[in-house]
Amino acid sequence: MRSCLTSEEIKTRLSLAGVNPTAQRIAICRFVLCDADHPTADDVKTWADKNFPMVSRATVYNTLNTLVQVKILKEVRVSHSNKVMYDSNTEHHYHFFDETSGKLIDIDPDRVEVKADLPKGFKMHEMEIVFKGKVK
Numbered sequence: 001m002r003s004c005l006t007s008e009e010i011k012t013r014l015s016l017a018g019v020n021p022t023a024q025r026i027a028i029c030r031f032v033l034c035d036a037d038h039p040t041a042d043d044v045k046t047w048a049d050k051n052f053p054m055v056s057r058a059t060v061y062n063t064l065n066t067l068v069q070v071k072i073l074k075e076v077r078v079s080h081s082n083k084v085m086y087d088s089n090t091e092h093h094y095h096f097f098d099e100t101s102g103k104l105i106d107i108d109p110d111r112v113e114v115k116a117d118l119p120k121g122f123k124m125h126e127m128e129i130v131f132k133g134k135v136k
């Protein structure tokens with residue numbers, strides 16, 4: 001499920017995290033949470049340039065990092081690219097990477113079965129899976 005917070009909720013979350021909820025930061029949050037789909041920082045910067053020409057790249061990066069720290073966003077890395085994508089779906093899920101468009105598509109973990117013999121003495125707390133492919 002996509003979590004689309006209201007501006008007021010975003011303001012509260014940022015304030016609680018000790019971040020000054022400026023109009024720019026709130027707008028960036030709204031874009032990432034409500035309108036964008038696994039955007040990269042460059043996608044967010046491109047959007048910000050159109051809507052808030054005064055937003056610097058540093059503000060975009062800092063805002064995204066802050067949102068990750070306060071767990072409003074999750075970072076996703078796809079191995080073939082060095083780009084970080086930002087995920088507003090913070091529930092446990094996997095991804096399908098469309099190699100043609102470069103887009104990530106969420107996959108419900110209930111639709112994936114994995115069996116693994118973990119190394120002795122370890123306990124797993126997270127599992128990340130990225131399937132890669134193209135349109136048939």
Ligand SMILES: [Zn+2]
Nearest residue numbers: 087089095106
């Ligand atoms: Zn996702």
